[in-house]
Amino acid sequence: MKSDLVLLGHGSGGKLSHELLDKLIVPILSGIEQREQNDAAVLAAVSGRLAFTTDSYVVDPIFFPGGNIGSLAIHGTVNDLAMAGACPLAISVGLIIEEGLAVSELTTILMSMRAAADSARVRIVTGDTKVVPRGKADKLFVNTSGIGVIAEGVEISGSNAQPGDKILISGTIGDHGMAVLASREGLDLASNIVTDSAPLNDLVQQLVDGLGCRLHALRDPTRGGVATTLKEIARQSRVEIILQEPTLPIDSAVASACAILGLDPLFVANEGKLLAFVAAEAAEQALSILLNHEFGRRAAIIGEVSAAAPGKVRLRTAVGGLRAVEMLAGEQLPRIC
Amino acid sequence: MKSDLVLLGHGSGGKLSHELLDKLIVPILSGIEQREQNDAAVLAAVSGRLAFTTDSYVVDPIFFPGGNIGSLAIHGTVNDLAMAGACPLAISVGLIIEEGLAVSELTTILMSMRAAADSARVRIVTGDTKVVPRGKADKLFVNTSGIGVIAEGVEISGSNAQPGDKILISGTIGDHGMAVLASREGLDLASNIVTDSAPLNDLVQQLVDGLGCRLHALRDPTRGGVATTLKEIARQSRVEIILQEPTLPIDSAVASACAILGLDPLFVANEGKLLAFVAAEAAEQALSILLNHEFGRRAAIIGEVSAAAPGKVRLRTAVGGLRAVEMLAGEQLPRIC
Numbered sequence: 001m002k003s004d005l006v007l008l009g010h011g012s013g014g015k016l017s018h019e020l021l022d023k024l025i026v027p028i029l030s031g032i033e034q035r036e037q038n039d040a041a042v043l044a045a046v047s048g049r050l051a052f053t054t055d056s057y058v059v060d061p062i063f064f065p066g067g068n069i070g071s072l073a074i075h076g077t078v079n080d081l082a083m084a085g086a087c088p089l090a091i092s093v094g095l096i097i098e099e100g101l102a103v104s105e106l107t108t109i110l111m112s113m114r115a116a117a118d119s120a121r122v123r124i125v126t127g128d129t130k131v132v133p134r135g136k137a138d139k140l141f142v143n144t145s146g147i148g149v150i151a152e153g154v155e156i157s158g159s160n161a162q163p164g165d166k167i168l169i170s171g172t173i174g175d176h177g178m179a180v181l182a183s184r185e186g187l188d189l190a191s192n193i194v195t196d197s198a199p200l201n202d203l204v205q206q207l208v209d210g211l212g213c214r215l216h217a218l219r220d221p222t223r224g225g226v227a228t229t230l231k232e233i234a235r236q237s238r239v240e241i242i243l244q245e246p247t248l249p250i251d252s253a254v255a256s257a258c259a260i261l262g263l264d265p266l267f268v269a270n271e272g273k274l275l276a277f278v279a280a281e282a283a284e285q286a287l288s289i290l291l292n293h294e295f296g297r298r299a300a301i302i303g304e305v306s307a308a309a310p311g312k313v314r315l316r317t318a319v320g321g322l323r324a325v326e327m328l329a330g331e332q333l334p335r336i337c
Numbered sequence: 338m339k340s341d342l343v344l345l346g347h348g349s350g351g352k353l354s355h356e357l358l359d360k361l362i363v364p365i366l367s368g369i370e371q372r373e374q375n376d377a378a379v380l381a382a383v384s385g386r387l388a389f390t391t392d393s394y395v396v397d398p399i400f401f402p403g404g405n406i407g408s409l410a411i412h413g414t415v416n417d418l419a420m421a422g423a424c425p426l427a428i429s430v431g432l433i434i435e436e437g438l439a440v441s442e443l444t445t446i447l448m449s450m451r452a453a454a455d456s457a458r459v460r461i462v463t464g465d466t467k468v469v470p471r472g473k474a475d476k477l478f479v480n481t482s483g484i485g486v487i488a489e490g491v492e493i494s495g496s497n498a499q500p501g502d503k504i505l506i507s508g509t510i511g512d513h514g515m516a517v518l519a520s521r522e523g524l525d526l527a528s529n530i531v532t533d534s535a536p537l538n539d540l541v542q543q544l545v546d547g548l549g550c551r552l553h554a555l556r557d558p559t560r561g562g563v564a565t566t567l568k569e570i571a572r573q574s575r576v577e578i579i580l581q582e583p584t585l586p587i588d589s590a591v592a593s594a595c596a597i598l599g600l601d602p603l604f605v606a607n608e609g610k611l612l613a614f615v616a617a618e619a620a621e622q623a624l625s626i627l628l629n630h631e632f633g634r635r636a637a638i639i640g641e642v643s644a645a646a647p648g649k650v651r652l653r654t655a656v657g658g659l660r661a662v663e664m665l666a667g668e669q670l671p672r673i674c
Contacts, residue, residue: 009667013560013606016667038495039417039556040390042487047384053377054429054482055465058473080376092391094480096433128392132672136395138473143431145391145482150379158375219376223350269350330346330353335469 006101011131020129024103028110029093029117029124041125043090046149051086053077054145060335062109062139064183066194067271069142070109072337074116074124075197075271076222077144082204083218083274085156086148088122094143095129101139109140120199122146154208160216161237163307166283168276170203170290171196171298172249173226177268177336178257190257198272203293207276210289217277220270223337227266227325229275230303230313238310243303243325245317266315267328269336277305343438348468357466361440365447366430366454366461378463380427383486388423390414391482397672399446399476401520403531404608406479407446409674411453411461412534412608413559414481419541420555420611422493423485425459431480432466438476446477457536459483491545497553498574500644503620505613507540507627508533508635509588510563511595511605514673519594527594535609540630544613547626554614557607560674564603564662566612567640567650575647580640580662582654603652604665606673614642 001023009016026032055076062069074091081088093113097106117124175196182190200220207215217237221229226248234241250265258265272295278286283301290296313325338360346353363369392413399406411428418425430450434443454461512533519527537557544552554574558566563585571578587602595602609632615623620638627633650662 007667008671012665012667012669012671013565014604014665014667014669017561018664038421040388040421040423040483040485042421042494043387043389045384045386047382049382050380050387050484051377052380052427052429052463052484054431054463054480056431056433056467056480058433058467058469060473084375084377084379086377090389092389092482094391094393094431094482096393096395096478126389126391130393130395132395132475135472136397136475137478138469141433141474141478143391143393143480143482145429145431145480146377147387147389147484148377157379224354228350267351327355328349328351330344330349330351332349332351334345334349335467 001103004103006097006099006103006106006131008099008131008133011129024107025110025129028114029127049150051081051084051148051150053080054143055080057142057337058335059180059337060138061184064180064195066179067197068109068112069140070113071116072197072271073142073144074113075199076337077146078120078122078199078201079220081146081148082201083220084150085154085208086150088120088146088148088201090123090125090147091117092145093124093127096137096141097131098137098139099131099134116199120201156215156218158217158219158233158236161233161239161277161305162216163239163305164280165216165277165305166280166301167303168278168286168290169300169302170274170296172251173270174254174258174265174268175251176271177333178254180336181333189260190253193253193257196270196272198295200272200274200295203295206289206293207286211278211282211286214279214282215276219275221273221275222269222271225267225269228327231325231327234313235311240306240309241303241313242306243315245315247300247302249298249300263332267332271337338440341440343434343436343440343443343468345436345468345470348466361444362447362464362466365451366464386487388418388421388485388487390417391480392417394479394674395672396517396674397475398521401517401532403516404534405446405449406477407450408453409534409608410479410481411450412536413674414483415457415459415536415538416557418483418485419538420557421487422491422545423487425457425483425485425538427460427462427484428454429482430461430464433474433478434468435474435476436468436471453536457538493552493555495554495556495570496573498570498576498614498642499553500576500642501617502553502614502642503617503638504640505615505623505627505636506639507611507633509586510607511591511602512588513608514605514670515591515594517673518670526597527590530590530594533607533609535632537609537611537632540632543626543630544623548615548619548623551616551619552613556612558610558612559606559608562604562606565664568662568664571650572648577643577646578640578650579643580652582652584637584639586635586637600669604669608674
């Protein structure tokens with residue numbers, strides 16, 4: 001690259017665009033030297049049901065402890081596919097770059113995307129790059145879309161939670177949201193908190209293989225946190241969810257930071273955690289699978305499903321009270337993903 | 338919707354987000370009343386090669402004569418799939434909204450997206466919505482990704498142009514770029530120019546059905562225009578392309594506006610045109626298919642492929658000269674798509 005900064009002309013479709021693509025974006029993301037310049041990638045023949053997902057990432061700042069907007073975008077899309085019980089097949093990357101972004105920062109982010117894709121064993125197969133003038137975006141927005149293949153017999157859905165199910169979480173809550181917030185605001189009290197951003201497809205594959213049809217629902221509690229995600233599933237499956245507050249795993253630094261800032265960790269975003277709804281008799285096996293996986297070491301059984309009050313989520317507190325959990329109206333932490 | 342403007346809280350993942358999705362975005366885009374809240378859409382089983390594409394749209398202004406950012410995004414992704422010879426199957430929509438966008442404008446754009454998808458007979462199956470604070474984006478950015486299925490035996494690629502091929506264009510050049518520019522700059526001289534944005538999948542299907550393996554390459558000349566697109570194909574297929582300038586169809590208003598502004602229409606973006614490379618003996622049949630289709634009424638045979646100077650594009654002018662066509666270095670018209 002001849003320039004240290006991304007210029008408006010890098011989004012023109014002309015020579016500068018081709019230089020940006022051929023010298024930087026395509027070699028890093030795809031691992032191939034010469035791109036096939038077709039408008040669409042052609043994938044090898046597949047057979048089966050497909051999962052298809054998209055997410056745009058506007059996280060501020062674009063670098064935060066433990067990750068950046070690029071790794072976050074890959075993990076997010078891999079996880080959305082995994083939560084449908086799909087094996088990720090291919091990912092697309094759409095970049096909207098604000099003129100003036102340092103090429104060195106873009107390079108770091110692209111390399112993180114590639115590393116994240118490699119670790120999830122998924123290929124980045126197609127992409128698009130736009131550049132907008134200074135002040136018309138905020139450094140970098142990333143869209144990742146993904147295709148996955150769902151194996152025969154796998155039926156995992158947020159509408160499939162059943163009365164009697166146990167609910168597991170794969171680890172501590174609120175890490176990602178607090179890491180981004182601390183980084184954005186320069187909070188010393190939380191400077192040691194690191195995002196949990198991670199690809200969960202391998203963990204999901206182990207659950208699918210181990211539990212079969214006793215695995216009913218999966219969801220990653222991202223924006224809105226564990227509380228909002230459980231509320232969605234309670235509505236979608238028309239069941240009641242009872243959470244046991246003392247069982248919720250939480251990192252002590254996250255708990256302290258939330259307490260000082262007046263934030264409820266139940267509503268803080270996670271980017272490498274899953275909630276699993278499993279038949280009661282499979283709960284211990286599910287817990288064991290999670291605990292033995294690098295991304296499930298602090299997993300716990302945190303609640304159960306009942307038929308009593310469809311659509312409700314309630315939290316049994318440490319002192320034995322039962323408190324209703326509702327969605328927040330608006331924004332607790334903006335631009336967290 | 339309780340608010341006339343999109344608020345930051347509409348991107349929070351909480352109650353306001355759910356209201357925006359359930360009351361506006363999902364009913365309009367998908368035509369279903371109650372969304373399945375899973376993170377990924379599950380598509381019916383398919384069998385065959387898939388095409389996969391993504392594009393982000395940052396066009397300024399978001400409304401222009403004959404279209405808006407929403408219809409443009411759907412047409413663009415449908416066309417990218419069609420240029421791979423794929424039948425569009427499903428589209429995802431990622432919205433990045435600047436806080437303060439009028440809900441009425443968003444509604445109009447969403448309705449245009451739905452109408453565009455319906456007319457291309459493709460379903461919008463999944464999406465994502467983010468809201469960023471005022472001044473951190475420019476009204477609305479749209480990402481559309483798409484999946485298509487490629488029928489057996491179809492082998493269309495930008496690397497498949499062959500010496501002897503005739504090159505056809507499906508209509509006039511430069512309409513989209515000039516319509517957006519005129520709208521952005523308030524140019525009276527070009528106020529009657531309308532975008533050519535249109536879905537080309539049906540037209541491509543007719544070419545595929547009619548020409549079979551005599552149809553070698555397809556590409557829609559968007560950013561960078563006809564010149565840049567032909568240069569890409571000349572390089573990719575390692576062939577020379579000779580254009581006959583007098584045969585290039587151009588609307589008289591576009592030609593006048595380009596002349597006054599000093600723009601070369603060969604480099605101005607199109608959003609509803611295709612370039613087709615076909616075996617010489619199939620050229621007349623291809624032209625007839627184009628001319629009989631609503632999106633090909635001003636089609637023409639504009640050039641041919643030779644083996645003489647791989648990677649070169651040359652233009653034979655009206656007076657018989659032969660001029661080299663190169664890509665522009667940077668930006669002729671920024672934010673045109």
